[in-house]
Amino acid sequence: MSTPLIGTADALTPEWLASVLTTHDGRSPSITAVDLQAIGQGQLGATYAVTPTYGSGGEGFPARVVVKLPAADPNSRAFAQNLGCYAREVAFYTEAASRLAVRTPQCWAATVSEDGADFVLVLEDLSPARECGQLDGCGVEEARAALAQAAALHASSWGDAELARAEWLLTGTGVWRHLSAKAPATAEAFAERFAGRMDDATERAVAGLANGPAAVWVERGMRPRCVWHSDFRLDNLLFDAAGGAVPLVVVDWQSVTWADGTIDASYFLGAGMPTELRREHQESLIRGYHEALVAGGVRDYSWDECWDDYRAHAIAGLLVAITAGMGTTPSPEADALFLTMASRHAQHMLDVDTLSLLAAG
CATH class of the missing domain: 3.30.200.20 (Phosphorylase Kinase; domain 1)
Incomplete structure (x- = not known):
């Protein structure tokens, strides 16, 4: 029925x-x-x-x-x-x-x-559940639990031939190519709308999008590997769900795509952790993510490749923040969310030198 x-x-x-x-x-x-x-x-x-x-x-x-x-x-x-x-x-x-x-x-x-x-x-319904607010960010243990779920998603779909042919998954790659092509114009509009409200890192990173790095990134990010959530952030995670019976649940699959799953890991840490905490723990957290991929059966993905992908994919978060910021109705709550996301992603990009990595090809 x-x-x-x-x-x-x-x-x-x-x-x-x-x-x-x-x-x-x-x-x-x-x-x-x-x-x-x-x-x-x-x-x-x-x-x-x-x-x-x-x-x-x-x-x-x-x-x-x-x-x-x-x-x-x-x-x-x-x-x-x-x-x-x-x-x-x-x-x-x-x-x-x-x-x-x-x-x-x-x-x-x-x-x-x-x-x-x-x-x-x-x-x-999985309530009651504990939520970590996107504006406040999460701690190390929450980040570790989240990345374990990301690895479970990616490893269990890695190279899945049937899913790789699913049209509804593949259409998502076209969306991202479109968004990356529009990134310079979107960045300019975002800078105008939020003029005077962006910090220095956000201004620098948003300005950097005008030189075309998103078009370079999308070729790397859309490599056909596994199911990619593509909005893997705290607002879409339920911790200690069903009164603690379920450690973590992932929701909101509106943007799911077939591509490079490591984007989820980079996007999550860039958006979900306060900057100083992310700087201190990002390498150990990504090593844990990579180890979970290997434990889940992934054999053709080295640590060095994973770490470089993590660095390159930091641009995805800023692209999401500016696109969503320009595509939804303005409000104090929405503006605060998108400015916080943009600021964290921008600092993430600067910390791991994303633009230089993409410029080098």
């Missing part, structure tokens, strides 16, 4: 939820009421914790689920549609999640419209 599409939370009725919670053997519950609570501050979608009140036949069904819908803001929604975000996340849950070692929410239902503008996901 296909999942009926709904565009807004108003359409999330007891009857609709009962229809999508139908089990494989055809059993469905009676739901008399639903309680909705908005959660998170996603820029490209709206997410709700939904608590059903069961009338009868509720045994074995979830006490609460998480429902993801398109963004209410038309600009953010159009941005997500143009990048294929909704279609990609639905495909991830329906075609790939069960094949991978990374911990994701169980998916009860998933569907997307033909034009990619509407979608709905009904996912396992």
